[in-house]
Every structure is written in structure tokens, then in C-alpha cells.
Amino acid sequence: MASAFAGVIKNVIRELDRSGGLLPVENLGSSTSFQPYYLLIQKPSSSLFGKPRFACVHLSIKDILEPNAPEPAVERVGPFHFQDTVDGQLQGNVELATPGQGKLGCGATLSGTTSASMNVCTLRVSPNTWIAMQKERHLQKPEHKILQQLRHRGDNVYVVTEVLQTQKEVEVTYTRKREGSGQLALPGALYFQGGGQGHRSCKKTLTIPSGSILAFRVALLVIGSDWEIIFLPDKKQRTFGGGDQMPSSYKILKPFGFFSKCLLQSDAAHTENSLMLAQDFEDLQAEVEAQAEGLCILSPELCQQLLTGLGQVLRDEMTLHHLEELLEQGLCCGRVELQTGPVGDVLECLVQPCRMLEEELVEHFFYLLGALAELNEAQHMELAQMLEARAPLGPCSLVESLLEQSAPWQKPVPVSLPLGSSWGPEAPIWILLEECGLELKANAPHVRWVPEALDQTLALYACLALLSKLSQSQ
Secondary structure, three states: HHHHHHHHHHHHHHHOOOOOEEEEEOHHHHHHHHHOOEEEEEOHHHOOOOOOOOEEEEHHHHHHOOOOOOOOOOOOEEEEEEEEEEEEEEEEEEEEEEEEOOOEEEEEEEEEEEEEEEEEEEEOOHHHHHHHHHHEEOOOOOOHHHHHHHHHHHOOOEEEEEEEEEEOOEEEEEEEOOOOOOEEEOOOOEEEEEEEEEEEEEEEEEEEOOOEEEEEEEEEEEOOEEEEEEEEOOOOOOOOOOOOOOOHHHHHOOOOOOOOHHHHOOOHHHHHHHHHOOOOOHHHHHHHHHHHHHOOOOHHHHHHHHHHHHHHHHOOHHHHHHHHHHHHHOOOOOOOOOOOOHHHHHOOOOOOOOOOEEEHHHHHHHHHHHHHOOOHHHHHHHHHHHHHHHOOOOHHHHHHHHHEEEHOOOEEEEEEOOOOOOOOOOEEEHHHHHOOOEEOOOOOEEEOOOHHHHHHHHHHHHHHHHHHHHOOOO
């Protein structure tokens, strides 16, 4: 369902924001954290496949200013009505025949639709409002405790200046249907011929409440002797101190050069940069291998506990988001409180007896979480089932072969994969690659590579490689 929701939001943003400044909300459950005037921090990406992500610090601009008065009203633009419908079908077949020994044939058809109708409006803080606030209100003294913590960590702080909000309840409907058929003919004294067919369909509906934030725009908050808002900051400008200050969250990027080159790029620049950085695939493999070795210092028992807990966490997007938040809070505050359920099972693999996190181990685990964050809900469910079956290794080799053959990834190319017997619309690898935006067929060439699938396919490769390494350590 996440893929359908993300696709609809992406289309809405494309129509209403040609400049590319609006950022989609990653998780509908956390959309209330992106209201106008709210403060955010940016979580840098530690990978080529990841984009910078924003997290709420549970403060509004009024919480750090004097006098502590409500924020001025925002401007409302719209409403705009948006209708989005996507309908597609893929079809393939293969036939094997040996003279005098028979014939085997099979075919597959995949179809899917996504539809949504929504009314949205833009809520915007006027530039004149910011000018007036800077004249009339000043930073609290002493500085707010949370700002002190962010200053110590060297994090940039951003302010939400504009949001895209739903005006009415929205239903996103997603349908998918898979059909397969096969025929078998064996010659001989007793001629044998047989056939079969089957299908599988599903329909899901996601309800987006009225007033939900779908996308947001931010500006950099700069704090010196007083405060100001920078709408178009350069790369050297920072919230606290001069341009040479480096946030502590960059520390996890230092050993890993290949993926870290796309750090802090806009969506458009990120896509272009991803293509420019398509270098030697061996660099990517070496980086993922280094991350895997960092994770596999765990004992076989803890590796099994980590995989089992993560498999259960992947079945619920909010639980996955909660796990990431607890780890971030633990790195910031120093301790992680005891948790129950699958989240607790994962955390217990990453903490010392004193409840302090094993920071180096957590940094490698965040790399895995960053890769998982690029995948959608359908892929998370497939990975959860693969972990339960303890069989992630085979699909990893197929994704690796796909990336090797399509490198340097800038142009659409047909790719044939070294397939086993379990290839078809119901195979996990088929679903995982299809959700990356790739067109698959039952006959060779099996995949038509498209550059737009790069980030998600790299993330899929990283996930499968890391999970495979952990499985082998059990």
C-alpha cells in the first residue's frame, strides 16, 4: 500500500510544485509533525540510495522565542482538485520444445490499477510574516534545552514554511491481479497432454483523513546573536556556528565513500547525481560487505534474534518507524529503556547491559534501516516472509547480476537473469524487482532496466546482501 500512496503523492507534487521544493511526508502517521512553524532536523543519508530525511524535534518556533505568543496565521491557497488513475498490464510467455521428447509452455499476466481523488490546499507562511517576527521576537535566554542538545550535536535545524494539506477524506484504492497458465505435452505410445491455470488478485484501500499533511517545504534556521530564516541556504551555512562545523551524524559516513556522495542533495539533483556516480560496481559491493562485517560481530544467537525481530517489525510500518525513533533517541540521550515485543527483541541485540547502545554496531544497523526506508510496504512484507523462511540469499544474487549487467545504469537496457526453477509472478524476487519500477517477463530478456529504478534497486541489493550475511552467521 505504501507504493500506491507514495505514487499518488508524487504525482500531486509534480502537478502543483514545478520547482521541486516540496518534500513528501514519508509516513502518514507522523504527518502532524510537519505543521507550519514546526522545527525539524535533517537526518543525512548514509547511502547513495537514500535521500536526506527530516524528523520532528517536538518544538515550534514559538517555543524558542520571546514573548511566547501564538504564531501568526498562515496564508491558504486553493483548494485544488486532483484525480489520479494509473492502469497497467505486463504479459509474458515461454515455450521449451525438444524434438521427439515433448513440449513445455507457460505464461504470465500481471495487471494493476491505482486511483485516488483528492482536494488539497497549500498553507504558507508569508515572507512578510517572517520579517515581522524577526523584528518583534527574540531568542529565549537561557537557550531552550533541546536547542542546547542540537547545538552540541551540531545538527542543522529547519522550519516548516509551507505544507500541502488534504481538505477532505481521501481514499486511495490499489488493485493487483496475477494470472498464470501452463501446458505439457509428452509423446509416446500413450500420448499425454495436460494444462493448468490460476490467478491471484488483491484489492486494498487506504483512507487519508481530512487535514493530513502530504508534503512540506522547509527553510534553514540560523542562530547567532539572534535568529533568521534562510530560504535558499548554501551548503556551508549551518544553524549553529560557521560553515566549517560538521554535524555529529556525519561520523557514520566517514568509512563508507561510495554511498555517501549523494548526501544533502535535492530530489532532482539526487537523481542526476545518482546517474553520474554510477561507477565501478565493485565499489558498491565492497561498501556493503564492510557494513555486513560490522553487523556480523554479533553471536549466532543474537543474529537469529535480530533477524526474527526485524522480520516481525517489517510487517508494520509504524513499528519500523518507532524502532528507528528509539535508536535515534538512544544515540542522543545515551540510554534505551527496556521495550517489549519485536522492537524490544531487536534493541536487546544492540545494547550493553547498562542499557547504553553499542554505537558502532548501531551505525551499521542504521545503514540497513536506511536501505529498508527506500523500499515500500509490499517489499517489506516480502522480506519479512523471506526472513521467516530463512531464504534471502538466492534473490540477492539475481539483483547483483541485474546491477552488474546494467551498470553504469544511465540507459534502459534489456537484461537476462540466471534464473532457477522458481521464477514467475508469485516468486519473491519477481515482486521485489517489480516494486522497484522494473518491467519483468517470463522469457528472456527477463528485465528491462530503467534508470528511474536505480535508488530502490540499490537499496534492495543492500538489504538482501546484509540480511543474507546475518543469516549465514546464525
